[in-house]
Amino acid sequence: MKTEFKKLPKSEIEIDFHLNEKEFGAYIDRAIEHFRHHTKMDGFRPGKAPKDIVERQVGQENLLTEAGDLAVKESYAKFVNENNLEPVGSTDVQIKHIARGSEFLFTVKVAVLPEIELPDYKSIIYGIKNINIEVNEKEIEDALNYLQKSRAKFSQISRGAEKKDFVEIEYENENLNGGKPVKDKFILGEGGFLKDFEDNILGMASGEKKEFTAKFPENAPGNLAGIESRFKVTMISVQKMDIPEISDEFAKSLGVFDSLVSLKENLKEGITMEKNESERQRKRGEMLNKISEKIKFELPLKMVEYEEERLVEDLKNHVANNLQTPFDDYLKSVKKTEEEVKKSLRIDAERRIKNFLVLRQIGKAENIEVPREELEDEMNKEIRKYTKEQVEKIDIAKFKEYIKGIVFNEKVFQLLEKHSHQ
Numbered sequence: 001m002k003t004e005f006k007k008l009p010k011s012e013i014e015i016d017f018h019l020n021e022k023e024f025g026a027y028i029d030r031a032i033e034h035f036r037h038h039t040k041m042d043g044f045r046p047g048k049a050p051k052d053i054v055e056r057q058v059g060q061e062n063l064l065t066e067a068g069d070l071a072v073k074e075s076y077a078k079f080v081n082e083n084n085l086e087p088v089g090s091t092d093v094q095i096k097h098i099a100r101g102s103e104f105l106f107t108v109k110v111a112v113l114p115e116i117e118l119p120d121y122k123s124i125i126y127g128i129k130n131i132n133i134e135v136n137e138k139e140i141e142d143a144l145n146y147l148q149k150s151r152a153k154f155s156q157i158s159r160g161a162e163k164k165d166f167v168e169i170e171y172e173n174e175n176l177n178g179g180k181p182v183k184d185k186f187i188l189g190e191g192g193f194l195k196d197f198e199d200n201i202l203g204m205a206s207g208e209k210k211e212f213t214a215k216f217p218e219n220a221p222g223n224l225a226g227i228e229s230r231f232k233v234t235m236i237s238v239q240k241m242d243i244p245e246i247s248d249e250f251a252k253s254l255g256v257f258d259s260l261v262s263l264k265e266n267l268k269e270g271i272t273m274e275k276n277e278s279e280r281q282r283k284r285g286e287m288l289n290k291i292s293e294k295i296k297f298e299l300p301l302k303m304v305e306y307e308e309e310r311l312v313e314d315l316k317n318h319v320a321n322n323l324q325t326p327f328d329d330y331l332k333s334v335k336k337t338e339e340e341v342k343k344s345l346r347i348d349a350e351r352r353i354k355n356f357l358v359l360r361q362i363g364k365a366e367n368i369e370v371p372r373e374e375l376e377d378e379m380n381k382e383i384r385k386y387t388k389e390q391v392e393k394i395d396i397a398k399f400k401e402y403i404k405g406i407v408f409n410e411k412v413f414q415l416l417e418k419h420s421h422q
Contacts, residue, residue, distance in 0.1 A: 003079055010301040011114045013085070016107050017075050024071060024104035031066035032058075060100065068098050068106075076108050086113040089302040111300040116361040119294040122419045125287040129421070133275045135268050143267045148246055149187075151253075154239040160203035161238045163189030168236040169201065175229050178329050187241070197231065204235040223333055284413050287420060292351075292358050299353050307349035308342050315341070363412045370407045379403050 002018040019027075032051055035058045041049035055063060072093055080087060088111040096105035154166055161167050168185040176182065186192025188202070196214035204210055211232050216224045244250050251263035319330045331338060382403060383391060 001075055001078075005083075008109070009298065010111070011088075011298045012109060012111045012301070014107060014109045015076070015079060017072075017079075017105065019071060019075065019104040021101060021103055024067065024098075024102070027067040027071045027104075028063065028100065030070055031063050034066060035063070064098055064100065068095060068104065071104055072106055072108070087111065088113060088300045089306075111302045113300065113357065114297045116295060116297055116357060118358075118361055118365055119291065121291045121294075121362060121416075124290050124294060125416055125420045127420070128283060128287055128290070130283055131279055133272060133279055135271045135275065139271055140264055140267050143271060144246060144264065147254075147267075148243055148250070149241070151244055151250075153242040155242065156206075157238055157240050158205060159238070160205045161188055161201060161235065163202070164241060166239040166241050167201070168239075170234045170236055172232040173229055175224055175227075175333070176329075177325050182324055183236070200231075201233060201235065204233070204238075206235055206237050208235045209233065210235075223335065283420075284416070287413075287416050288355050288359060291362075292354050295354075295358060297357075299350055299357075303353050304346070304349050307353050308345055311345045311349055312338070312342050315345075359409060359412050362416070363408055366412070366415055368408060368411045368415070370404050370411070375400070375404055375407060378407050 001023055004016040006014050008014055032054055036049055036054045037046055039054070039058060041053060041057060044053070076091065092109040094107045096107060098104050157165070165188050166185065167188050168183070170181050170183045172179060172181050184193070188198060194214050194216060200212040200214060201210065209232070211230065213228050213230055215228045216226060218226045220226070244253070246260065248259045251257040251260045254263065257263040257266065316327050319325055319327050323330065331341065334341075336344070379400060383394075386394070
């Protein structure tokens with residue numbers, strides 16, 4: 001087999017394959033054997049029909065297709081292994097010439113992971129320090145107030161809504177959710193909704209309806225910023241919140257604290273852990289970005305496109321779950337098509353893919369591996385978080401690669417953290 005190889009832009013390669021008559025003839029023979037054992041031949045047991053009968057019944061077109069598929073699959077796999085290539089995504093195969101008793105010519109175009117020449121990444125990240133973490137009294141008080149409200153008791157009331165009441169409403173607005181009714185609930189007067197809107201529903205009792213104009217804030221998304229818009233509102237319910245007093249008794253009622261002091265200490269520990277984790281992720285991002293800035297290589301287009309699609313899906317989920325708006329309505333509000341939104345995410349997608357490839361290359365340079373026992377332990381830990389029904393739907397092979405990637409990346413980051421303060 002002869003091959004010719006050339007590099008294309010965007011980390012793609014093109015390989016021309018040339019199998020001579022004898023080499024391709026061997027695949028023809030294998031195709032005949034395949035059909036001999038997998039095609040029903042009248043009067044013959046499987047695998048026993050003569051060669052000429054098999055060929056006549058199967059037909060030359062099917063025979064050549066099977067032989068060509070075998071030749072492409074095996075020749076391509078051999079080339080990839082011998083040249084230590086790492087293909088990305090699907091291949092584009094073009095048959096140039098195929099005939100019985102003749103040579104077989106075909107071309108394969110595929111994206112591959114690029115060759116990355118790492119800089120002296122240890123010196124680049126040396127001296128990157130952690131930012132000192134502090135937890136102030138206000139942060140503890142805010143956490144305590146949140147905990148206090150989460151233990152509030154609610155009672156239905158018939159009077160009009162006042163600030164600090166918990167209200168449940170249904171509203172319609174032509175600029176939100178396609179004009180369809182939306183339900184929401186929040187503590188009145190604490191910024192859970194537009195200020196203009198909240199001011200207008202003060203005094204509304206359960207079952208009452210009202211129409212009014214409210215102004216969107218200047219930082220509202222798209223064409224909503226600063227506009228006045230008409231709302232139709234129904235007050236579904238008004239509930240009084242009885243909030244427990246913050247005291248030693250409140251702390252004891254939570255079941256695991258003997259005093260308010262011990263509750264505050266626990267809250268401080270929790271906030272500290274969250275801040276430390278946030279700082280750890282910030283530092284890791286800074287290290288990786290500084291290394292990536294020193295490296296130039298072409299990104300595989302297919303990987304970037306896949307990441308773009310993933311980012312668009314994340315945005316759609318955010319719009320649906322947080323903004324409670326159909327994606328088409330969101331696109332209208334920002335005055336963009338889905339394709340334009342996807343293009344706006346290209347830079348972020350490229351950055352993510354580049355960082356992923358650089359991190360992977362550092363791991364290879366440092367001979368980082370994930371032992372089978374460690375991988376199985378991590379898989380078992382993660383899978384305990386799933387319900388039985390969720391576990392049954394898991395693609396174990398993909399799940400294994402996913403967990404392996406997480407463990408691998410963690411090992412690389414731990415190594416970089418070590419080098420950053422040597």
